[in-house]
Each structure stands twice: as structure tokens, then as C-alpha cells.
Amino acid sequence: QSVLTQPPSVSGAPGQRVTISCTGSSSNIGAGYDVHWYQHLPGTAPKLLIYGDSNRPAGVPDRFSGSKSGTSASLAVNGLQAEDEADYYCQSYDNSLSGYVFGTGTKVTVL
Amino acid sequence: EVQLLESGGGSVQPGGSLRLSCAASGFTFSRYAINWVRQAPGKGLEWVSAISASGGGTYYADSVKGRFTISRDNSKNTLSLQMNSLSAEDTAVYYCAKGRGGTYNWYFDLWGRGALVTVSS
Numbered sequence: 194q195s196v197l198t199q200p201p202s203v204s205g206a207p208g209q210r211v212t213i214s215c216t217g218s219s220s221n222i223g224a225g226y227d228v229h230w231y232q233h234l235p236g237t238a239p240k241l242l243i244y245g246d247s248n249r250p251a252g253v254p255d256r257f258s259g260s261k262s263g264t265s266a267s268l269a270v271n272g273l274q275a276e277d278e279a280d281y282y283c284q285s286y287d288n289s290l291s292g293y294v295f296g297t298g299t300k301v302t303v304l
Numbered sequence: 305e306v307q308l309l310e311s312g313g314g315s316v317q318p319g320g321s322l323r324l325s326c327a328a329s330g331f332t333f334s335r336y337a338i339n340w341v342r343q344a345p346g347k348g349l350e351w352v353s354a355i356s357a358s359g360g361g362t363y364y365a366d367s368v369k370g371r372f373t374i375s376r377d378n379s380k381n382t383l384s385l386q387m388n389s390l391s392a393e394d395t396a397v398y399y400c401a402k403g404r405g406g407t408y409n410w411y412f413d414l415w416g417r418g419a420l421v422t423v424s425s
Contacts, residue, residue, distance in 0.1 A: 238415035
């Protein structure tokens with residue numbers, strides 16, 4: 194089981210805003226390690242959405258934004274679109290495990 | 305084209321071994337750490353292993369330590385994962401992923417399409 198906890202699912206109508214939380218602890222997010230976010234469609238390669246807590250790689254729409262506070266991080270998707278329907282994962286480093294960790298994953302459904 | 309391409313997946317019996325490969329193209333392979341990440345059926349992503357750009361540093365998740373060995377050949381732009389003593393819990397799609405960022409802050413900005421490993425009798 195992952196040390197980063199995400200809600201199993203979130204949903205929203207097209208155009209709405211949804212947020213996905215990523216809750217960690219003092220050995221990962223709370224220790225100051227960066228949080229990164231990925232979008233994953235089954236059968237395809239995961240795609241980097243946010244790196245270094247809040248930075249977007251080139252080509253990622255500015256509808257996606259990331260933030261971090263204390264032992265948690267969040268991914269916000271503004272102006273939800275049908276193409277955003279996918280699984281989303283946060284990722285960080287954990288110093289008690291001495292390795293990289295992913296969140297439990299959140300399925301986003303566009304109603 | 306910038307890409308990573310996994311190969312070597314397949315079916316193996318419990319206790320058996322399998323070797324995965326990852327071929328890189330379109331970027332300077334020797335400058336980047338490369339990782340293996342897996343996804344078991346119906347489960348989330350799990351980081352498995354990493355190797356530094358030079359190959360001098362290797363890192364493993366506790367779940368595979370002592371059974372899996374990561375290696376790279378920078379002259380051939382290839383990465384390998386030797387998997388021994390496989391069990392049903394190792395059944396997953398295995399992705400290779402290029403790492404970027406500072407120490408302990410790696411993120412994965414390029415992923416392959418994955419290779420399916422099935423461990424079953």
C-alpha cells in the first residue's frame with residue numbers, strides 16, 4: 194500500500210473545476226520533497242503533468258495546476274474536458290523507505 | 305523521435321527469471337537516470353528501481369531488493385532489468401521512465417509503453 198493517499202475517484206461536469214488531494218507524511222511531502230503529478234490512460238504511457246510541486250512541462254495546458262502545503266499536495270483541473278478522463282497519480286520521495294513513491298491514484302470522470 | 309521502448313515481457317512460472325530491456329532514442333541517454341515503474345492489474349503505479357546516469361548508483365524498492373538487478377549500457381542506449389525468483393505479486397506492466405530533477409526529487413518526464421510480465425503456473 195502506498196504512503197501517499199489520494200481519493201479513489203472524483204467527477205465533474207464539463208467546464209467545472211475538480212481537485213485531487215495527495216496526503217503524505219513527515220517522511221515524504223512534509224520533509225520538503227517535491228511532488229509531481231501524472232495522467233495515465235490505460236494501455237498508454239503515463240504523462241507528466243506537473244513537476245516540482247507546481248511547474249507545467251511544455252505542452253501541458255494551463256488548466257492543470259499544482260500546489261503543496263505541509264504534508265499534502267493538490268492537483269487542480271480547471272475547465273474540465275472530456276479528454277481529461279483518466280487516472281491521476283502524485284509522486285514524491287520517501288526517506289523512511291529510501292525510495293520513490295506514488296499515490297494511490299484517482300480516477301477522474303467527466304459527467 | 306524521442307522515445308523509450310520496452311521489450312522482453314512474457315509469461316514465466318513462479319520462481320523463474322525474466323530479463324526486460326528498454327531501448328532509448330532521440331535524447332542523450334548517458335545524461336539521465338532511468339527508472340523502472342510497474343503497474344499490477346487493477347492497481348496503481350509502483351516505483352521499482354533506478355540507475356544513475358553513469359550506472360554507478362542503483363536503487364531498489366524493498367519489494368524487489370535482492371531479486372531484481374538494474375543495469376545499463378550507455379554505448380548501446382539500453383537499460384535492462386534482470387528479474388529472478390519471480391512470484392505472482394510481480395505480475396504487472398513494467399514501464400521504463402527517464403528521470404529528471406535533483407537528488408531525491410526525480411520526476412519521470414518520458415515513459416515507454418510498457419511490457420507485460422505474467423507470473424503464473
